[in-house]
């Protein structure tokens with residue numbers, strides 16, 4: 179770390195992230211720390227491990243450095259734990275529960291996690307209730323005091339971008355004796371800090387905007403309290419070998435240095451596109467929490483800052499065929515799954531989620547990247563018009 183002692187005001191998260199929290203390699207003074215690839219560490223003559231590192235499965239210095247940046251971004255007193263994917267991070271939270279525990283999760287959420295809950299989660303003995311968590315009365319009715327151990331929410335939630343009130347959900351969960359975990363992938367720490375709003379654990383698919391370059395699969399948990407539950411999450415990560423690889427951790431750190439710049443640009447473009455597409459003759463609806471007509475707009479304004487994120491969906495007039503034809507007709511947008519990268523992605527979501535998806539067939543999911551927003555708009559406008567003949 180460089181010496182910050184002469185400075186009299188705290189540095190912003192953007193400054194800290196840009197410099198990887200002032201990390202300087204102590205031997206060479208390199209301002210980009212090396213990637214620690216060792217799987218094992220020299221033991222001291224007295225049989226101890228004075229460096230604190232023993233073996234590469236539970237821990238790795240490059241991984242720890244990236245974890246420190248995430249913990250800083252999320253204001254997470256318990257710290258952060260990096261996993262080999264977002265799914266590995268998310269499922270660890272459910273695996274830290276006991277058979278028979280009741281969990282409540284959103285009816286519309288990241289589809290692969292919903293599928294996992296309904297299959298593997300139930301097979302592990304969890305009682306799973308899916309409910310529209312943006313409806314607080316429905317959430318209140320779904321929790322069972324004493325039996326519900328975890329409320330899981332995602333906000334904004336894939337792919338309809340519904341908003342759940344984090345502070346209210348925390349109150350409901352805690353009153354029932356449950357913890358609240360938040361998948362904040364699509365809000366990102368630039369817009370929302372769920373722990374400050376009462377959540378116990380926040381999860382990110384770091385694959386998305388935290389890394390931001392579509393070249394790393396990673397997941398992370400950040401915790402409010404270093405309690406028995408957090409310790410169990412650490413035991414699962416360390417014992418089961420779900421740790422992120424050091425090269426991926428290095429790439430993630432490199433991505434996070436520009437996180438604030440990317441997140442600001444992508445949210446501004448997403449807002450501009452949402453507004454302009456709302457007036458498009460071939461668009462039946464725009465789903466984006468930044469629009470005043472979005473049902474979650476007021477809650478989003480309360481719990482999100484700096485804008486409303488980089489994800490939106492459009493429902494294409496003319497239905498499924500017109501939606502697929504629109505995706506087929508773009509030249510600048512990239513037709514691919516995933517989200518949060520510097521390149522804008524367009525996806526016909528229902529066809530990837532399968533027959534039991536709650537996603538409407540006319541929906542295109544848009545992940546807004548860093549390209550010129552005028553180019554993005556012109557490309558989509560042309561594809562929409564061409565799809566409608």
Ligand code: PLP
Pocket residue numbers: 263264265266268288291332336361363364382383384385395396397516517
């Ligand atoms: N949560 C959300 C909101 C996602 O969009 C994704 C992936 O698309 C995940 C979790 C899972 O992350 P990963 O693909 O890194 O396992």
